[in-house]
Amino acid sequence: MTQNVQNSAQLYSMETQIEGRLEKIDTHDKKHEFFIFDPLTNEGITCVFDKTEAREVGKIITKRVRVTGEANFNKNHKPTRIIVSKYDVLREQDELPKLSDLHKHHINITGGKDSFTFIRDLRDGSYNY
Numbered sequence: 817m818t819q820n821v822q823n824s825a826q827l828y829s830m831e832t833q834i835e836g837r838l839e840k841i842d843t844h845d846k847k848h849e850f851f852i853f854d855p856l857t858n859e860g861i862t863c864v865f866d867k868t869e870a871r872e873v874g875k876i877i878t879k880r881v882r883v884t885g886e887a888n889f890n891k892n893h894k895p896t897r898i899i900v901s902k903y904d905v906l907r908e909q910d911e912l913p914k915l916s917d918l919h920k921h922h923i924n925i926t927g928g929k930d931s932f933t934f935i936r937d938l939r940d941g942s943y944n945y
Contacts, residue, residue: 827888827889827891828888828889829886830886830887830889831884831885831886832884832887832895832898833882834852834887834895834898835852835881835882835883835906836852836861836881836883837852837855837878837881838850838851838852838873838876838877838878839852839853839860839877840877841870841874841877843867843870848865848870849863849865850877851863852883857894861896861898862896862897863883863898863900863903864900865900873903876903876905879906880908881903881905882903882906883900883902884900885898885899885900885901885902886898886899886901887899
């Protein structure tokens with residue numbers, strides 16, 4: 817992981833992934849940016865993308881996405897801009913598995929152990945995967 821500290825502004829950058837909803841695209845005047853919005857803070861993050869991806873990016877507007885790249889962070893450690901190296905479309909919230917699905921399909925994540933023993937074994941490093 818690379819980290820670059822920039823002098824007096826207290827800004828830094830690092831390779832990271834950011835998730836949010838793609839709600840805005842700007843290709844005006846040689847810009848190639850889209851904006852994803854964090855569902856918790858509703859703050860937008862500028863995502864700079866390669867102009868050859870413009871049509872594909874246009875197809876995923878309003879979708880949940882995960883963006884990977886070199887991101888700039890402000891002094892409050894919030895991302896403000898990312899140079900996109902990769903992006904993935906994510907499933908919508910209502911498409912994700914629910915806890916009831918685990919019960920419905922009889923999925924047993926503890927391997928038959930009671931939760932106390934399972935957690936103890938994980939903590940002690942004696943659990944075999």
